[in-house]
Amino acid sequence: MKTSRFWAWLVFVVGAAYFFIPLIATFEFSLRMRRGVYSFDAYRVVLGDARFQETFAYSVTVAVFTILLGVFLVVPTAYWIRLRMPQLRPIVEFITLLPLVIPAIVIVFGYIRMYGSNSPLPFLGSARGTDALLVIGYATLALPYMYRAVDTGLRTIDVRTLTEAAQILGAGWTTIIARVILPNVLIAVLSGAFLTFAIVIGEFTLASLLNRPAFGPYLQNIGANRAYEPAALAVIAFAITWGCMSVIQILARFAPKSANRPN
Amino acid sequence: MTQASISDTAIASRSAPPDARSGFRLPTHWLGVAPFFIFALMFLILPTLYLVVGAFQNDQGQYTLDNIRQLFIDKSIRDAYWVSIKISFWSATVGAFIGLAMAIAIVRGGLPAWVRSSTMTFSGVASNFAGVPLAFAFLATLGRLGLVTVLLRGIGIDIYALGFNVLTSWGLIIVYLFFQIPLMIVIITPAIDGLKREWGEAAATLGATTWQYWRMVVIPVLWPSFLGTVILLFANSFGAIATAYAFTGSSLNIVPIKLYAQIRGDVLHNPHLGYALAFGMIVVTGLANIFYIWFRTRSERWLK
Numbered sequence: 001m002k003t004s005r006f007w008a009w010l011v012f013v014v015g016a017a018y019f020f021i022p023l024i025a026t027f028e029f030s031l032r033m034r035r036g037v038y039s040f041d042a043y044r045v046v047l048g049d050a051r052f053q054e055t056f057a058y059s060v061t062v063a064v065f066t067i068l069l070g071v072f073l074v075v076p077t078a079y080w081i082r083l084r085m086p087q088l089r090p091i092v093e094f095i096t097l098l099p100l101v102i103p104a105i106v107i108v109f110g111y112i113r114m115y116g117s118n119s120p121l122p123f124l125g126s127a128r129g130t131d132a133l134l135v136i137g138y139a140t141l142a143l144p145y146m147y148r149a150v151d152t153g154l155r156t157i158d159v160r161t162l163t164e165a166a167q168i169l170g171a172g173w174t175t176i177i178a179r180v181i182l183p184n185v186l187i188a189v190l191s192g193a194f195l196t197f198a199i200v201i202g203e204f205t206l207a208s209l210l211n212r213p214a215f216g217p218y219l220q221n222i223g224a225n226r227a228y229e230p231a232a233l234a235v236i237a238f239a240i241t242w243g244c245m246s247v248i249q250i251l252a253r254f255a256p257k258s259a260n261r262p263n
Numbered sequence: 264m265t266q267a268s269i270s271d272t273a274i275a276s277r278s279a280p281p282d283a284r285s286g287f288r289l290p291t292h293w294l295g296v297a298p299f300f301i302f303a304l305m306f307l308i309l310p311t312l313y314l315v316v317g318a319f320q321n322d323q324g325q326y327t328l329d330n331i332r333q334l335f336i337d338k339s340i341r342d343a344y345w346v347s348i349k350i351s352f353w354s355a356t357v358g359a360f361i362g363l364a365m366a367i368a369i370v371r372g373g374l375p376a377w378v379r380s381s382t383m384t385f386s387g388v389a390s391n392f393a394g395v396p397l398a399f400a401f402l403a404t405l406g407r408l409g410l411v412t413v414l415l416r417g418i419g420i421d422i423y424a425l426g427f428n429v430l431t432s433w434g435l436i437i438v439y440l441f442f443q444i445p446l447m448i449v450i451i452t453p454a455i456d457g458l459k460r461e462w463g464e465a466a467a468t469l470g471a472t473t474w475q476y477w478r479m480v481v482i483p484v485l486w487p488s489f490l491g492t493v494i495l496l497f498a499n500s501f502g503a504i505a506t507a508y509a510f511t512g513s514s515l516n517i518v519p520i521k522l523y524a525q526i527r528g529d530v531l532h533n534p535h536l537g538y539a540l541a542f543g544m545i546v547v548t549g550l551a552n553i554f555y556i557w558f559r560t561r562s563e564r565w566l567k
Binding site: 004005007008009011012015018019021022023024025026028029030072073074076077079080081084085088092095097098099100101102103104105106107108109110111112113114136137139140143173195198199202203204205209216219220223224227230231233234237238241242244245246248249 | 292295296298299302303306307308309310311313314317361364365367368369371372373374378382384385387388389391392394395396397398399400401402403404408409410411440441444445498501502504505508509512519522523526527537541544545548549552
């Protein structure tokens with residue numbers, strides 16, 4: 001037993017070293033901008049850069065719209081599948097897993113060919129249209145995570161009873177979904193939302209190929225032209241990812257664990 | 264009597280009109296899922312099909328297998344697939360074994376509870392920390408001016424003089440491990456939890472040695488989920504581009520970077536060959552996922 005614990009510690013420490021050394025190195029590197037002393041100059045330069053602020057704000061906006069689109073798309077569908085059309089569940093689940101099978105670069109390649117400026121649906125003909133297509137693309141990429149989060153949330157509530165109760169009280173479908181179902185799965189929706197945010201905020205492939213001024217292409221551009229700022233940006237990006245995952249963990253504590261069915 | 268019961272069923276089956284009328288209302292049923300299916304069709308399935316069909320056509324719109332054949336003939340494309348598969352394979356298998364070792368260490372190694380919970384939290388973060396910033400982190404670590412490079416030079420080991428370069432496919436494998444290992448830990452830990460303590464006790468009662476317990480119980484039970492996850496890791500790195508692109512620019516010849524250049528400026532001078540390139544990627548990740556699902560269903564029966 002003692003030897004096994006020794007090996008367990010050894011594996012853990014070596015593994016932890018692999019993960020912590022790059023993080024420490026990145027942080028140390030980001031402080032080296034001023035010659036000879038450690039300083040937060042790189043952070044000051046980055047945060048003060050107008051391009052940083054613009055692209056970051058753009059990506060946050062895109063992320064918010066992506067989350068809204070995802071919620072609009074996934075919540076009613078997952079609800080309806082649970083309530084009325086369970087026979088469609090395998091098909092819908094299969095479709096929501098497709099974005100994990102089809103690489104993002106292939107999906108956006110398809111968009112560029114299908115929605116060009118002289119196609120029947122010229123999304124790429126205008127900047128607004130391209131923004132919309134970017135949001136749509138991100139919603140597609142986030143579909144597997146969003147759907148699974150919402151479906152797990154729906155599993156913990158009694159969809160049928162809630163619906164019938166709401167119908168007896170005279171609620172229409174919009175009211176049921178927006179004011180009965182959504183509040184009950186809000187925690188699940190929020191964890192899906194934060195995961196979506198973490199994925200979208202620094203995404204490079206779609207934004208770059210659709211030529212949008214997003215945070216991901218900005219990061220790449222800084223990386224190709226600067227020395228110390230990329231390290232500072234990497235630290236910031238790691239902090240954002242960490243923040244999103246922490247929020248999801250905290251939310252998970254508030255989520256109901258099992259179905260509160262009346263029996 | 265028999266007669267009556269037959270006519271009864273006949274009447275019963277004929278009294279169907281209300282059902283038939285409700286059959287007319289069926290389409291409204293579908294309205295609830297229509298937005299989802301229209302969205303999936305327009306922004307997921309049709310764009311992909313467009314490329315797949317294009318891969319089998321030539322400039323005149325006639326059907327042909329030339330583009331697919333070209334994938335195998337063209338040396339630079341063949342090399343790109345080969346390098347991509349190599350990087351994905353090694354980052355998946357190395358990541359899987361290290362991830363498995365760490366997962367066993369935190370679940371079964373008798374380490375304090377905080378080790379497990381903090382490893383799981385960190386794995387959740389690190390498995391999502393990919394893309395451009397990850398490349399920056401490793402350039403700051405193992406690049407020519409990176410901390411580790413400088414420290415090693417300080418003690419007399421110049422890794423770059425020894426032929427190491429982080430901007431190669433081996434460098435990229437080291438970088439990819441940063442999200443591959445955590446992903447393995449996140450997925451395999453529940454499977455290790457599923458190894459019931461009773462099995463170990465039963466094996467010990469029957470006189471099995473530790474080695475026999477591992478060889479005849481643990482490995483056969485973990486094998487399907489392990490292999491399934493390896494394949495998932497493979498697909499995960501096969502389609503990734505941002506890290507590689509930020510890392511080496513377009514100098515590294517892997518499929519996603521080649522496709523990126525093709526989308527940007529038709530570097531292959533044949534749009535349909537570009538479609539075939541994309542089709543090839545779908546085939547590789549698609550096959551990987553089919554195997555993943557297959558192994559997953561095989562492993563699930565132990566995890567109840």
